[in-house]
Amino acid sequence: MLNSVTNGRPNTAMAAFSGRLPKSDIEAVVDYVRVVLMLPATSGISGTKAHGGQGSQASEGMTLPFANGLTGDPVRGQKFYMANCATCHGIKGDGKGPRAYFINPKPRNFIDKNFRFAFNRPAIYTAVYDGRLGAEMPAWSKVLTDQEIADVSEFVFRRFVQGKPAAK
Numbered sequence: 001m002l003n004s005v006t007n008g009r010p011n012t013a014m015a016a017f018s019g020r021l022p023k024s025d026i027e028a029v030v031d032y033v034r035v036v037l038m039l040p041a042t043s044g045i046s047g048t049k050a051h052g053g054q055g056s057q058a059s060e061g062m063t064l065p066f067a068n069g070l071t072g073d074p075v076r077g078q079k080f081y082m083a084n085c086a087t088c089h090g091i092k093g094d095g096k097g098p099r100a101y102f103i104n105p106k107p108r109n110f111i112d113k114n115f116r117f118a119f120n121r122p123a124i125y126t127a128v129y130d131g132r133l134g135a136e137m138p139a140w141s142k143v144l145t146d147q148e149i150a151d152v153s154e155f156v157f158r159r160f161v162q163g164k165p166a167a168k
């Protein structure tokens with residue numbers, strides 16, 4: 001990864017950053033990608049646990065709970081999702097809700113493997129809480145309680161990441 005960021009990748013849009021960033025910044029950004037974005041996925045490759053259903057590649061990181069001891073109620077989360085999130089992220093979580101057509105960047109596709117292998121409960125919670133600057137992803141901490149954010153995150157996690165029904 002250090003090599004890819006430093007020298008770029010030939011014949012792709014991935015540019016070399018060696019002339020633009022000091023080595024220490026390149027190392028920092030690679031650390032960030034590995035620890036924050038890739039760790040749950042990479043630890044799943046060696047430590048794959050039988051989980052049943054489509055979530056069978058879930059790793060240790062995938063069982064992490066929410067912070068603050070919160071437990072999400074996926075049934076309440078589902079109601080909220082269908083009323084407020086599906087318009088962009090789609091009923092199936094594929095990022096193809098009716099509003100998706102009009103916005104850029106496009107809403108995250110939750111059933112894509114790049115999302116499913118990288119997002120566990122705390123990661124989803126943080127993404128919903130903070131929103132995305134520069135994208136039309138609202139910071140839901142402005143309008144939801146922490147419990148409500150845990151509820152909707154639990155729903156997204158179960159239904160789209162693990163591929164399970166909300167209630168079981």
Ligand code: HEC
Pocket residue numbers: 081084085086087088089099103104105106107108124127128132135136137138140152153156
């Ligand atoms: C107005 C459209 C819109 C609505 C409504 C919306 N989102 Fe998003 N969401 C986005 C967009 C756009 C992105 C992707 C931004 C990007 O590519 O960086 C995103 C990204 C995300 C991500 C991933 C963040 C990441 O770092 O990749 C999560 C999780 C998420 N949304 C959850 C939700 C939940 C849960 C709701 C409902 C409470 C919701 N979103 C409502 C547009 C929306």
